[in-house]
Amino acid sequence: MELIHVELRQGQLPLYASFAPKQVMSRAMPALQETLRELYLDSFPECLKSADLGCSSGPNALLFLREMIDSIDAIRKKLNKTEPTFQIFLNDLFNNDFNNLIRSIPSFYEELRREKGGDFGPCFIAAMPGNFYGRLFLDHSLHFIHSSYSVHWRSQVSYEFGSPLNKGHIYLARITPKSVYEAYLDLFNRDMTVFLKSRSEELVLGGRMMFTMIGRDASVNFAPIYHRFLLTTNFLVSCLKGIIEEEKLDDCNMPFYLPTPEEVRYVIQKEGSFDITRFETFKVTWDAEMGDGDLQMRGKYAAATVRAVSESILTTHFGEEVMDGLFERFASKVSQYMKLHKGEYFNILVSVKNRWISTLMQSS
């Protein structure tokens, strides 16, 4: 099997282009606070060195920083400690819009100064471009690493040239041959092993990492709501079939993999650098809880968020000219589905503690 490299999409918040990250972040908040509290009870770094991997560049890119700073501010008040300083690295791929991100930093600093007082911090925010499936930072130089909705993106996409394994589909589907599923899982395992090993080398002993990703709910594998996220890619496929030649589908494989909780646990334990301190799953709706709003609008919103993250990949394969039509059909299909069902994404949240040194000591 040949592997080709694809343009990665770290940090492009899948399906949650602009509003939903707030919902996801609010669901992840207690875990973030608890993770940071544990970090600060272990040892209180006077300067917290941290990184946000796959930060993207949209209006929500600095949201996490604010949550993190507020959490630490609350913890240090409770522990009666002085304010720490912050060094924060914002990471995404080289082709991310860093200008947009960097130009939002002055008002972020200004807001911090206004709300926390002039003596707060200082807080030094740097941009660290690069692929997180590899090393990004110096040895044992960080206390905390965060990544939201990025590690389900794969580093590559695999297919057999000339003989597509996944005929008529763009991601795993009910009829996908086992070998395709295994190729995706294998790539997931290899990517995550590199990811975990790299982060464990970059974190201090006892350093913490927390990440959220879209996964799939193995417990409902054979229910009608099987692979909810896959359902949206299946919808995309059926909408595409009306407007493109079907054989064009054979070359397109989406560069993500949505693991089950067990697959995530397995790779963390097998890689061996981290102890899992928190492992949660939760669901968010396709339309980010727009609730009882107009069904057509909810469909359009869900479609817009899917479009935001998949359009560049789909355009490469099927051409820009079909995109408007595709996503109109897609929005209508999503609306119809949501009339009868609750469209939901299944999320996995993991918090881990670096045991790099102890592993080293055991092996020496």
Place this chain on the structure above:
Amino acid sequence: MELIHVELRQGQLPLYASFAPKQVMSRAMPALQETLRELYLDSFPECLKSADLGCSSGPNALLFLREMIDSIDAIRKKLNKTEPTFQIFLNDLFNNDFNNLIRSIPSFYEELRREKGGDFGPCFIAAMPGNFYGRLFLDHSLHFIHSSYSVHWRSQVSYEFGSPLNKGHIYLARITPKSVYEAYLDLFNRDMTVFLKSRSEELVLGGRMMFTMIGRDASVNFAPIYHRFLLTTNFLVSCLKGIIEEEKLDDCNMPFYLPTPEEVRYVIQKEGSFDITRFETFKVTWDAEMGDGDLQMRGKYAAATVRAVSESILTTHFGEEVMDGLFERFASKVSQYMKLHKGEYFNILVSVKNRWISTLMQSS
């Protein structure tokens, strides 16, 4: 006197938009090599943490990094040491084109890997946006700081509202009242004091800094070539006078100050954090040694480099519509001058060593 903040122009390489930095860098190379050699003889950091302040975003932005890495590679070979790793921060203002800069990093990494071998480094290049007249990095976290052609830019521009001190001029000129000169010098002293204090807090004990800037040659103060760089601003003024209302000149004061070597020495010694280890002056021609080429072309080139750095300031004051005409006249004036004289900029190169800890110990 009221002070207003202006959009800073750190890193916009004045007068050397694209070709001249190579010439300046080649003149500064021996000093860079010597500074790094001294740093490595004092102590050999296994990971060199460094920053380039006012890096800009043009094709030359990564030139210095390459020179630095090559120098250190040569030193460590001579000392028979293993290759160090590198953490490098590229700094410029928030409105710099960081996208352009960051997108040039992958080929830079690729070139390093190809030329130095796969085991070289690793080298982690981050972007650190912000104003260098203030703190940018954590306490004592860097070994080496470099800045090329940036610290002659001032943090502000000063004028008395309603009563311009420098009527009919955009920078210091022969007829400038002493009070205007003193206001510029005072601002230079205040800016440089903040700059030096910030850097000394960021560098480790014994850490090194090297910077180059355009200055003025006090030894020829009353000669016809008095204030060569000022000559180009005087040319700009005389060209402007033909195409704008003269009173418009009164509100425009260029936000740079070109100090004499003595003024630079004085502020470093007065601030007190650094020992001067190297202090040089050298000249480069307006047309970056285009030599005996067509005089008109040399004038156009010199004008283009001046335009690259001054256009945004001039446009704000005089409007975009006059720029083409202005720089045509300017190029012609420069050509005429170069027919009889050698147009040159006077440069100051300073290398310093951080004595922060010893200062602290003396005061305690």
